[in-house]
Amino acid sequence: MSNIPNEQTRWVLAERPVAEPTDATFRKETVPIPHSLADDEVLVRVDITSLEAAMRGWLTDFRSYRAPVQIGEVMRSAGVGEVVKGGKTLKVGDLVSGGFGWQEYAVVKESAVQKVDIPPGGSPIDEFGATGTNGLAAYFGITTVGQLKPGETLVVSGAAGATGSFAAAIGKIKGAGKVVGIAGGPDKVKFLKEEVGVDLAYDYKSADWKEKFIEEVGLVDVFFDNVGGEILDFVLSRIRRFARIVESGAISTYNTSEPYGIKNYPQLTKFSATLQGYIFLDYASEFPAAKKELAQWAAEGKLPRKFHIVDGVDALPKALGDIFSGANTGKTVVRVSKEALRFN
Amino acid sequence: MSNIPNEQTRWVLAERPVAEPTDATFRKETVPIPHSLADDEVLVRVDITSLEAAMRGWLTDFRSYRAPVQIGEVMRSAGVGEVVKGGKTLKVGDLVSGGFGWQEYAVVKESAVQKVDIPPGGSPIDEFGATGTNGLAAYFGITTVGQLKPGETLVVSGAAGATGSFAAAIGKIKGAGKVVGIAGGPDKVKFLKEEVGVDLAYDYKSADWKEKFIEEVGLVDVFFDNVGGEILDFVLSRIRRFARIVESGAISTYNTSEPYGIKNYPQLTKFSATLQGYIFLDYASEFPAAKKELAQWAAEGKLPRKFHIVDGVDALPKALGDIFSGANTGKTVVRVSKEALRFN
Numbered sequence: 001m002s003n004i005p006n007e008q009t010r011w012v013l014a015e016r017p018v019a020e021p022t023d024a025t026f027r028k029e030t031v032p033i034p035h036s037l038a039d040d041e042v043l044v045r046v047d048i049t050s051l052e053a054a055m056r057g058w059l060t061d062f063r064s065y066r067a068p069v070q071i072g073e074v075m076r077s078a079g080v081g082e083v084v085k086g087g088k089t090l091k092v093g094d095l096v097s098g099g100f101g102w103q104e105y106a107v108v109k110e111s112a113v114q115k116v117d118i119p120p121g122g123s124p125i126d127e128f129g130a131t132g133t134n135g136l137a138a139y140f141g142i143t144t145v146g147q148l149k150p151g152e153t154l155v156v157s158g159a160a161g162a163t164g165s166f167a168a169a170i171g172k173i174k175g176a177g178k179v180v181g182i183a184g185g186p187d188k189v190k191f192l193k194e195e196v197g198v199d200l201a202y203d204y205k206s207a208d209w210k211e212k213f214i215e216e217v218g219l220v221d222v223f224f225d226n227v228g229g230e231i232l233d234f235v236l237s238r239i240r241r242f243a244r245i246v247e248s249g250a251i252s253t254y255n256t257s258e259p260y261g262i263k264n265y266p267q268l269t270k271f272s273a274t275l276q277g278y279i280f281l282d283y284a285s286e287f288p289a290a291k292k293e294l295a296q297w298a299a300e301g302k303l304p305r306k307f308h309i310v311d312g313v314d315a316l317p318k319a320l321g322d323i324f325s326g327a328n329t330g331k332t333v334v335r336v337s338k339e340a341l342r343f344n
Numbered sequence: 345m346s347n348i349p350n351e352q353t354r355w356v357l358a359e360r361p362v363a364e365p366t367d368a369t370f371r372k373e374t375v376p377i378p379h380s381l382a383d384d385e386v387l388v389r390v391d392i393t394s395l396e397a398a399m400r401g402w403l404t405d406f407r408s409y410r411a412p413v414q415i416g417e418v419m420r421s422a423g424v425g426e427v428v429k430g431g432k433t434l435k436v437g438d439l440v441s442g443g444f445g446w447q448e449y450a451v452v453k454e455s456a457v458q459k460v461d462i463p464p465g466g467s468p469i470d471e472f473g474a475t476g477t478n479g480l481a482a483y484f485g486i487t488t489v490g491q492l493k494p495g496e497t498l499v500v501s502g503a504a505g506a507t508g509s510f511a512a513a514i515g516k517i518k519g520a521g522k523v524v525g526i527a528g529g530p531d532k533v534k535f536l537k538e539e540v541g542v543d544l545a546y547d548y549k550s551a552d553w554k555e556k557f558i559e560e561v562g563l564v565d566v567f568f569d570n571v572g573g574e575i576l577d578f579v580l581s582r583i584r585r586f587a588r589i590v591e592s593g594a595i596s597t598y599n600t601s602e603p604y605g606i607k608n609y610p611q612l613t614k615f616s617a618t619l620q621g622y623i624f625l626d627y628a629s630e631f632p633a634a635k636k637e638l639a640q641w642a643a644e645g646k647l648p649r650k651f652h653i654v655d656g657v658d659a660l661p662k663a664l665g666d667i668f669s670g671a672n673t674g675k676t677v678v679r680v681s682k683e684a685l686r687f688n
Binding site: 057063064065228232233237241247248249250253259260261262263265266267268269270271272273274275276277278279282 | 401407408409572576577581585591592593594597603604605606607609610611612613614615616617618619620621622623626
């Protein structure tokens, strides 16, 4: 273990945030890297850490599909890294993905990681691209949950984000009559039109976007929502009969103790419409087929490839904050190790 | 037409209410009863008029599944009455149902009414009972929309109302593990326990009902919601994974210009749950089979028979107000004609 340092940096949850995470939410610690492992464990150098809006939910002790991160526990996250101390089946140098958390080195059970094969010319970062969690979330949201049919009008909020941009692109692939993106700021609107290929895009920070939306979009069949709040309430007022609202997330509510309350939900009754929540793991049994299709679309250039790349273990809390402030376009990943700085 | 008076009383929409209907919302008019009819028309003496919470939606000019009642137009409603001037197929004395509105006599097309057969010992009021719109709304809400499975926990709000009491009873019939009613006031709680047969009932006007609910009910699989607002928001915090919320109505929102905003909808994502609106007419093709089953259950005494009966054409606006104030238990009907006073 000559190349493995004795100490590493990690981030633990120090206190639960009331609204948005602050400097006091996470605490940086310098701790020894274990030199002795159990038989079924390996030591992984974390190269890339994936960040996502859903992480905010893991910081709050409110009933959810999985337990929150505990105070004092290393912040939970998915990552890709290299095995630096091998086990029974994994060898030094193997590239693996798993729940490594916010740290430079992770001790994990061999059974809890997956070997990653990077195709020639590919990058480990692509583990968090089209065939990763965001691509899968978009895929099942548009198809199984949203039941998008050719010719229908699809609206996506948070459309320049990791999941949203895939959802919009998959909408085009599936033959939506009109794909409409909603995002914050002119740069994101430009990205949506030029790189994602939406038909219409609106900057929700502009004063008159709702008036323009009403005039240009007409009524909505499927709404793929990542934002919730005021945007969800507005789209509820624009649904067509039998509309499906796919509640992928509600990022507008994550960092506030006083979230915006939805008032237009009675429109669901008037228009026999559905507001359906889901998480991508609901469809785990269908991942192989979905990944195959997503990889094919990516290879054909039909899906956007856009990463918001931040460097260094120290930058993790700030990079998460970028997601909530809307500073990112596309998928946010942190290159944690020096060795990862060459990945693009 | 010797028994037909020359004039009648009717109620027209005078102005759109901002919040709850006021004395200025409807205007009483005395108008001539037409003595000449078109070939395809009949004259009906309105005996029973059905009132329902959804009527509030018809008073507001907000995009909906059907156009609002226009200013100056007779208030829309379903009713049962007797043909007093016949047409091609309908004879004087025939009992018919149709959209007669808030008036003593209605001129309607023969094709727009249905002949009503009252079984021996039955009452025309039963047109608005188990096999009427409320029974059908409850039936499709619990079965097709709610997909209630044996052993599951069903919660019904507005449970002492017309649709709610059928929904709770159908839940028992369909084998729910636990049927829970929520209603306003101790009399309704008593009705739910003694006449509808729920397992647990809560008075949402009591201070500690939520604490008791959390302790006694546990988590919720199906929520049949007639109320919306704060009760919906509370139940959203108590859903189990893959829960289905059946949005039959949201009476708490109908009479306010500042409705309560739902904050817990992100729980739908965390628990892969669905909030689905519908109207009973979505399932019109399945009415015959549903009515047969509902009639059978009613004959077996498995469904409640509870009417809130109000008398006289003058009382129509007040009777509608009773629904919003919660003064009714069961289905509200108005006996409009003197001839109807013998119906119970």
